[in-house]
Amino acid sequence: xxxxxxxxxxxxxxxxxxxxxxxxxxxxxWEKGDRVPTNKExxxxxxxxxxxxxxxxxxxxxxxxxxxxxxxGTFVAENLPRIQSIPLSSDFRAVIAEIGExxxxxxxxxxxxIAPWLPEQSLRAEKYVRLVRLAxxxxxxxxxxxxxxxxxxxxxxxxxxxxRPVLSTLMREYGDDLQRSNYSVTIEPASEIxxxxxxxxxxxxxxxxxxTLRNLKGIHIYSGTLRFAAEAVRLEIDI
Numbered sequence: 188x189x190x191x192x193x194x195x196x197x198x199x200x201x202x203x204x205x206x207x208x209x210x211x212x213x214x215x216x217w218e219k220g221d222r223v224p225t226n227k228e229x230x231x232x233x234x235x236x237x238x239x240x241x242x243x244x245x246x247x248x249x250x251x252x253x254x255x256x257x258x259x260g261t262f263v264a265e266n267l268p269r270i271q272s273i274p275l276s277s278d279f280r281a282v283i284a285e286i287g288e289x290x291x292x293x294x295x296x297x298x299x300x301i302a303p304w305l306p307e308q309s310l311r312a313e314k315y316v317r318l319v320r321l322a323x324x325x326x327x328x329x330x331x332x333x334x335x336x337x338x339x340x341x342x343x344x345x346x347x348x349x350x351r352p353v354l355s356t357l358m359r360e361y362g363d364d365l366q367r368s369n370y371s372v373t374i375e376p377a378s379e380i381x382x383x384x385x386x387x388x389x390x391x392x393x394x395x396x397x398x399t400l401r402n403l404k405g406i407h408i409y410s411g412t413l414r415f416a417a418e419a420v421r422l423e424i425d426i
Contacts, residue, residue: 334411
């Protein structure tokens with residue numbers, strides 16, 4: 188990131204440097220076990236103080252990308268977090284199957300009074316329950332799901348929806364009755380809450396899967412946005 192881009196981002200310089208170092212690791216410029224430059228060398232490279240360089244390194248340590256070995260230096264972690272790749276294809280059932288039944292962690296529901304987005308002139312449930320969840324895959328954060336679910340379905344199996352991913356629970360209980368009414372994917376900067384939950388750099392890009400589902404009666408029982416780290420998704424196009 189150049190100086191001008193850095194000023195536009197509004198990020199502290201140590202995060203700008205950490206983002207560049209992270210990119211080098213993900214691109215494979217530095218491989219597992221490689222020794223990275225010292226804080227002094229990084230400071231010279233990025234024209235910052237050694238303190239700023241050290242903050243960048245410590246930040247990546249906290250994300251599991253670097254390991255500091257006393258007396259030896261700093262190295263790319265041997266056990267780099269494995270990124271689970273999720274297909275964003277036209278077949279929403281394939282995406283749900285790929286997400287699987289990993290562990291989930293409840294996140295605070297924003298107090299923003301946003302109503303569920305549904306297609307115009309669609310049949311709506313009488314009431315919706317909003318659930319915000321962090322889902323894990325391969326023992327690391329996979330996605331942040333912000334969903335509205337038909338309250339009647341939630342009340343039938345509250346324990347299921349509180350302990351399992353909402354989409355996989357819906358598929359298990361009502362798979363044959365689910366119909367897609369809207370499906371789209373956008374790319375956007377992660378909010379501070381999403382970036383922190385997914386262990387991403389601030390303002391990293393995330394792929395947002397917007398999905399609405401209806402039952403055979405045409406009632407929209409689900410509306411949600413699933414946010415993945417952009418590097419964890421692959422676009423699949425049927426030709």
